[in-house]
Amino acid sequence: MSWQLDRRRFLRGAAGPLLPLPFLNLMERKASGAAADGPPIRFMTLFKPNGVHPPSWSINGGTEFDFRMSPLMQPFAKHKQDLLILDNMGDFGFSSHANSTRRFLSGHHRNTKSASVDQLIASRIGKGTPHRSLELTTEGLFPNQIGCSYISYDSNGDPIPRESDPQLIFDRIFRSPMRNQAKRREMKSVLDRVSEDAKSLSRTAGAEDKQTLDQYLSVVRSTEKRIDNIAASSNDIPKATMERPLAPANLNEQVESMLDLISLALWTDSTRCVTYMLGNSNSRMIFDFLGVKEQHHYLSHFFRNFSRQNLDALLKISLWHMEKFDYLLTRMKSYRDHHGSLLDHSVVLYGSGMGHSDNHTATRIPIILAGQGGGLLKTGRYVRYDENQQLGRLHLALLKMFDADQDSFAYSTSPLPGLNGSDFTPYSEQPFESWVKQGDGTITVQGRLRLSDNLDEARIFLIDVQGQPSVRIDVAFRDFHDFNLAYHCGTAVKITGTVTEKNGQSVITKVHKLDSLFGKKPGSANG
Amino acid sequence: MIKMEESIISPPGDPACTPFQRAHPLSHRLSLLWIFIGLGITLPLPRLSADNEQDKTNSANSAHSAKDPTLNYQITIRPLLSKHCFQCHGDGDEVHGEINLRELETEQQIKAAFELWSDVLEVIDSDTMPPESQPRLSSAEIAQFKSWYQKTLVDTIQPLPDVLRPRRLSAHEYRQTLRSIFGFDLEVSIAEAEQTIVEKSLVMKLLPVDPPGPSGFKNDTSANPLTTNVWEQYSFLIDDALEQWLAPGPRDHLEVVTGPIAGEHMTPKQANQVLQWMLRHAYRRPPDADTVAASLATIDGKRGAELESALRIELKSVLMSPPFIYRSLLAKVDDPKSTNQVGKPVLYGRVDDHELAERLSYFLWGDMPDDHLMQLATRGKLRDPDIYAREIARMLADPKSQNLAHNFGVEWFSLNEISKVSNNPPVSHALRQQPIDFLNYLFTEGRPLLELIDSKVAFVNPHTAKYYPGDRKRMTAYRKQRGIEVEAVPNQRLELTNTPERGGLLTMPGVLAMNKGPVIRGTWMLERVMGEHLPDPPANVGQVKPNQRGENLSFRERFEVHRSNTTCAICHNKIDPLGFAMQSYDAGGNYQPAGSTNSNGSKKRKQKDSKQPQDQNTPTALKPLDTSGQLPSGESFEDYRGLQRILVKSQRRTVIENIVKRILSYALARELRVNDMPTVDAICSELDRHGNLKQQEGTYHDLIHLVANSLPFTHAQPQHIKHN
16 A cells, blocks of 8 residues: 555564674673563553444454454454453443543553553563663643543553654664764764864853853763763663664654564663553544544544444554554564564553443453463463453453562452463353255345454445355445444344345345344443 | 653743733833934933942942942932831841842942832832831932932933843744754654644754743743753754754755755765855854864865765764854954943943844844845845845744744743643634734734734634624634544634724733633733732732621622732732723633623632632622722723723823833843833833824834844943953
8 A cells, every 4th residue: 555655764674683683692681570591571552542343343252262353353363373362351331531541551540549550560670671661652642631642650640751753762762872882972072072162262252151151061071971971881782773763754654663663672672661552542633644534533433423434434544553563563573582582572462441432331342462471471362251351450460470569450459360371251152053044035044243354345244154154244225224233243143134146155135134132222232 | 761742741830920020110200311222323421420449339438429329329318218118128027028128238239129119219109108007208208219219220321232141042942943954843753633732843842941031031041051951952953953954865955055966975065065054054154264174174085974974973063062052152242332331431332243133033033044134244234224124124024923922922921821721722722822813913014012902803713703702703614524523723813893892912812711810810911011010919918808797798899808908909909900800701701791790709719720819708699790990090990991991091101111121121032121221211202202193102013123223132242351
């Protein structure tokens, strides 16, 4: 696609590790707080704004090891073995944007006096690195509900300022005289030149000029001293093939540059803890580079502002969010050494604080963990709990993994089970049979209704039937609307309709009747 | 943690709320002896003969006592003050109103307190002080004080420019200057979305927020020195700018200087060109030959990548060097002549042409001179009054003159406070942009001075349209695009024909809403519009007492009770009439006609952050709003419209004088001193002359020309010779 034109010269190409091996020694020497002989464990969080569109996001049916990834998950389906997909995470009821944002890393919207989980983890693993943690974002502050702009909070529960500019981050991490000998040399020669200048001006200066120049020279001298001190105790990053990212031309370039940098910062052990918001939780960004002209928040209310065109636009944005998660995982896998990949030694948390983006339910919040965390997580699984699990339980489980001495977090007192493969109580669905009866141009089919995996044709639905090909539903907008097909997505239904055959598959072209097996009617239940 | 970014979490110290420097309407009593506006001024000869051996204070038995102002002070005035004033203003544990007259002893201290003395004269003259419980001054004593004041602080004050002082560029000036040099703004990569606040400028984001200097303006960086932190941010910013400027690939901005660059690298000739160009622009004047030679030596003999790398470091050194980051560091005083300042010879003369160009461009644009202005300076053309005037007109017509509204205007009226009125950015943007667009219109379109207060033009958008019910229907309709929930909308210019309750700065909803309640509104008007400085209220001041059982007094009536206390009355007699006149507008800036009941009181109770005395009583019966009042000068009015008429008629000189002082202080980027007062007076008179001719006061264009031609703007004293 044209917007993906690669304008950056930075660490690009699928050439695998771009940094020379000496880095590894550097990291291992410094690894502290981790297993004595292994690389350090990193914690990375990627936040997705404006909840999800459940018909395209949710996994329905399936078991822990045998499940079908949803249409929205297709962009990162190739990482299935590195993922731990959690379901039934959240609280009962509904949630504002601001509350859901706080929930994402603080467990509960009322948990406002404590650090968020990333900061608690950073205080365990971040001490020996040049940057204890990085808090990053893509867009400006939303002052109307300030909580929408922050996921990371300090130990007083106050929001931590975020940074959005990849160039700025690059310079602070890799170009700072703190860790770059070439930069220090250059600064020294600038200091020499300017103090020469200042001194020669000073010789002919009057009293007022001289006072100013003296002040100037004293700043120059203390900067010199500082540089000398750094040089004496420095832990430089070897000058590698790193190049500074160019100024991004659009949001996609901005985010990909940042994801490149995050991976590199984690790999070079510049930091071990990063949070990155793909947008404020009620983001009104306009994704013009995707050809979308409407504001994201407007589109995310896909029911209230329903139109085919709006839904298509929302799904384009949602897919982009998923592609960025894929981008991050791919990048993290590309850094490897004899211990394995960077992803193998990281815990990545991806998701949101809200489930359904139109009615703001706090149930079935999208949460995916990725990476084995050096054995802390057992991936390649879909874990759907029997009932709602507060995010605080997940956070508590993460804190335990990172050896934090904490018995409760955000009103949760027991850690979420099952992350490392331990027992948990799975969700059990009421069993139902699936079958097809066909004849005479009509068909009656019973089974689970789902959205097509191909979101370019999001108006197509399928009913899965055990042991037989799925029945495709390709109907006019009228039927889609009258029978509220999207609402029944993921549940067991019985549909009667007009059928034709296309490429050996039964296709319903007109719905006559739709029954929900377990009796839920639109509007009678949450979500 | 890397912590950078937005300032919303811990709002930077707001410049806006710092009280403005002492300024007083009374100084128009200063006799207008000095006419010196315009180029080629001749200064009146000093009327006192030189008497320079008599510099020290307290030499009471000197033969020259009659001509020594300090001595006169010691013999006649100080005993008088000691008798009537020191008890409260100098002695004891508590110094009333933060005014300590006993401290003022040396000539320097006495002169520096010139505005305080005019306050003292005013309170003595109006019999406000000493307080009622104390004996009055006799008329002979008052006459004695007046005579001393006239001789010491009026008659002998000659206009005198300040010494040339280097001044660090403010963050805003630094940003503009870098942009002018490189041809692009340094920006942060951040997605812009509606209802979010984004600081796009990397300079404004990284540099510490400038506190306003002693003048009250941020361009006065005299109290804001260079620190290692600022140094590091400069270094970071210059690296960033040079990185972009010199980056391979299309080098459009660089080729403006070098011409087309063939191949991968610049030629040595082009690099020389770049360096010389940069020296001239960074120093904002042609560099001397030694500087150029030393600079060129750093890239001498180098080629290709090595050349560009050496060039980058040398360019960085130039942009980190003192002549770039400080204004006036290389300035000179041309041909200084000796004059006599109360017995002391003083040298001063015109500032050199490049200094004048720099003063003018930072005044009008907040930016360095452009090539046109620099060339005129190099060719010595700015000395031609016609050319100089044409340059001023050209610069005012340039969009960069928005600086006057965006910086000078915003800081003068503390308009950043409006951002706190609403959490909704499109709304607070609309409320704040309204006065800014209005001030820009006044300044750049050369409107009459007092349209500040009385104007028929407003700048309105859909968020502010509701405040203009009589005229809003003439606005061009605004329609949101499909899928857009909220967005900021630009203002439209609206002629007010049918909204009598609005017009001028004081009735703009954002301005009214940022100052809630009569006391804060009155204080703000007194300080920002009338130019008066008020001391902080005494610490032990009580709140306005709630209604006692059986009483049914309105907030205002209870306030009158409070004001009957003489300590309070000194300030509140000035504040309250102004503030209560604005009570026709509620805390949100909505109009509530006089005669309606005052619902303000009960609303204010919910306003937890309101600093004014709270109405703690539930009014049993609401009384009609009383917006009438009487100024200490005697004029009375029924409502704000009456007050408005007074401000633009009988009080016009006071308002104009304040306007003149503010803009002169901004233009000089420093606090005004006693020697600036003759300049202020002369400019005021000149503007009044315009008024007499045209039946109206002069315009902002007249004012800007007068300021740009004034003695302190065009002249300076050379620096003192260092003693090493």
